Amino acid sequence: MPPGDDESKKVSSLLDSITKTGNKTIDALISVVKKINSESLNLFVGLDEKASEVVGVLGQSRNYAEGIRQSLADAVPELTQIAKGSEAMQNALQAAADAQKEITKSLQTNLLLTGKQMVDISTAAQAYSISNQELGVFIERFVTAGESVNNFPKALEKSANYARSMGVNVDATMEYITKNLDQINKFGFKDGVEGLGRMSARMAAMRIDMNAVYNFADKVFDPENAISMVAGLQRMGVAAGDLADPFRLMYLASEDVEELQKQIGKAVEKFSTFDEKSKTFKMTPNAKRDLRELETQMGINYDDLVKMSQQSERLRIVGREIKMGGVDEETKQFLANVAQYDEKKGGFAVKLNMQGDTKLVSEINEKDIESIREANRELSPKEIAKASLDTIQTINNNVAAIKASIIVPFAGSRTASSVSEALRGLSSSVAQSRLDSKTPAQRRQEADDKLAPALNTTGDFIKGTASLTELMISFKNVLPNVTEVFKEIVKSVKEAPNSPTFKQEIMPDNNLINLGNSIRDSFGSAIDRLGEVLGPISSAEMASNVTVNNRVSFDRPLEVNVSGDINLTGQNEGQFAVNNKTSPKLTEALKNTIVEQMKDIA
DSSP states (O other): OOHHHHHHHHHHHHHHHHHHHHHHHHHHHHHHHHHHHHHHHHHHHHHHHHHHHHHHHHTOOHHHHHHHHHHHHHHHHHHHTTOOSSOHHHHHHHHHHHHHHHHHHHHTSOOOOOHHHHHHHHHHHHHTTOOHHHHHHHHHHHHHTTOOGGGHHHHHHHHHHHHHHTTOOHHHHHHHHHHHGGGHHHHOOTTTHHHHHHHHHHHHHHTOOTHHHHHHHHHTSSHHHHHHHHHHHHHHTOOOGGGGOHHHHHHHHHHOHHHHHHHHHHHHGGGOEEETTTTEEEOOHHHHHHHHHHHHHHOOOHHHHHHHHHHHHHHHHHHHHOOSSOOOHHHHHHHHHHOEEETTTTEEEEEOSTTOOEEEGGGOOHHHHHHHHHHTOOOOHHHHHHHTSOHHHHHHHHHHHHHHHHHHHHHTOHHHHHHHHHHHHHHHHHHHHHHHHSOHHHHHHHHHHHHHHHHHHHHHHHHTSSOHHHHHHHHHTTSOOHHHHHHHHHHHHHHGGGSHHHHHHOOTTOTTHHHHHHHHHHHHHHHHHHHHHHOOOOTTTTTTOOOOOSOOOOSSOOOOOOSSOEEEOOSSSOOEEEOSTTOHHHHHHIIIIIGGGGGGOO
């Protein structure tokens, strides 16, 4: 074989391979485009459904739906990244809609969220394990406490980060916050919800119901009771610091319950001691008796006083073992909460890393502190939500988010909703026009007027005094007049843009109004033309006899497939009867007679 032929075959094979690869690539792209188009339509329908649901909750008109729809569309791509489940995009849409609905129901106002607010609130709810029902309660109490909905996600983030910095479970802290938001206006917290969050974290660490502190605050809210309380605490030898000043006590009860809790903890600290022999926190018999008396005096449950006492002593003991300076309060609290007594090491120790390495608190250095701070650094709700997803879910969500970034601009565009508005308006207008044309009573009377003769004829037919033809004619008259119905619908379509029903569905910024008018005019012209071509049509004739009495022009080859009889009559002599689907006679007739004078067909 000549060398040239061999090279030619290689080139040909290469080109063939490239062509096949190219075709596969094109097919794949077409498949992707088709899928994107399908998903875009599904998302558009989903956006419209969810917006309609929210409008139903608001009790508002369709004008509200467009703003909600666009906010939902803005929220979907980002929420898709953290959505759980196989349908990430649809689940993201549901989460955004739920945020809007829950806020609307809980606040009982028509507050509309922006896309960013939907993202922030939904992300915070997912990150901190707040259900839809809990979210509504949370938001209502949050706003009642004097806060803004805008601040809700950031306030939760601060509280969660504070709890994390202290080594306290975030979900438990959120539960404490939710239960106690309604107490802010009654007692008062420094820094509002943020102060409540800090106190919630400390109380969660001690597993104490916050009502314990509120009960005490109630007792010292007025001067007489505050003075009496200080006197009783002095008699027991625990009136120190702020607890020794009745007016300071009153202030803390009404303005800074967080600090009041700290002062109670300091007051009962001395009742717990760390037993070096058993390596546990214990209370002496005298301490137990004193705490029982304090329970009566302060109105705080005995068990809660024990927990406060032990936690305060733990913080003192662990803090005493920290040899380096410059350690902030949160880090001390963290070490006190997570440190465990290690008998082998002979002191309180903490785990420094995920490998399980432990170190005595007394040996911790600056590098260790930085490591602890980094491990418990501040995290955004989105980081927490994403961390809760497994690897496969994360990858799938990111792919879905990319698709959402492509699809959403189309599904959420004003043009898409303009089309939706026009379709709603047109269908609503035509339907309403039909309903308004006659009253239900008039329609019933018409039916009776048509049915009565038919029933009479049926009776005559049974008696033998009417023929089958008469019976069929009587029932044919019962059928609606297709021509009249057709004309009514055409008229309704033409008049739709000017009808109040149509205008109710169209927003002022609908960018298809001019196009809609053009379509309407074109439709009307086409219908008029169709009427001229078809001529009068009755219900009996529609399926059996169509007469074309207008000029028809063809500028391309004419192909006719016939399954029945066709009669062609024109100015030219000749009539062609066709009984075969592929009749050669028809082809020849059209070629020799009709095509030559096509413009003159009448």
